Amino acid sequence: MRKGAKDMSEQREPDKIIRAGGREFRLYLEYDDLVEHDVLLYPDFEEHPEHTDEGRPFRTAADKGCPQYKPEAPGQPHSGDCGCCGWFYREEPLAIIGVCMCDALRREQKEEEK
Numbered sequence: 014m015r016k017g018a019k020d021m022s023e024q025r026e027p028d029k030i031i032r033a034g035g036r037e038f039r040l041y042l043e044y045d046d047l048v049e050h051d052v053l054l055y056p057d058f059e060e061h062p063e064h065t066d067e068g069r070p071f072r073t074a075a076d077k078g079c080p081q082y083k084p085e086a087p088g089q090p091h092s093g094d095c096g097c098c099g100w101f102y103r104e105e106p107l108a109i110i111g112v113c114m115c116d117a118l119r120r121e122q123k124e125e126e127k
């Protein structure tokens with residue numbers, strides 16, 4: 014449980030905006046007891062998956078990688094996260110939110126909505 018969290022019910026300007034996959038993610042700083050300072054809260058796509066209109070999964074660079082991981086160069090070991098994967102597409106350099114462009118992980122939107 015985070016202590017000192019700012020009241021998110023109040024309308025306030027986001028501390029950061031990241032655009033990815035046709036979406037705009039509005040991010041807010043919140044105090045984190047563990048590191049004892051404010052940190053940006055990112056969506057938890059591993060716990061609550063979200064997809065683009067084309068059915069591609071949103072991921073953060075820190076999300077755990079999967080077996081479809083594509084190394085930046087042949088033979089490189091799996092980094093363990095999505096951030097170094099060749100399928101991870103960010104619209105802005107070093108943006109932490111991006112889209113996984115691997116076709117194997119793309120879902121058929123209509124099937125999922127049934």
Ligand code: SF4
Pocket residue numbers: 072077078079080081082083094095098099100101112113114115118
């Ligand atoms: S970006 Fe996609 S393919 Fe790459 S490790 Fe993450 S989930 Fe897997």
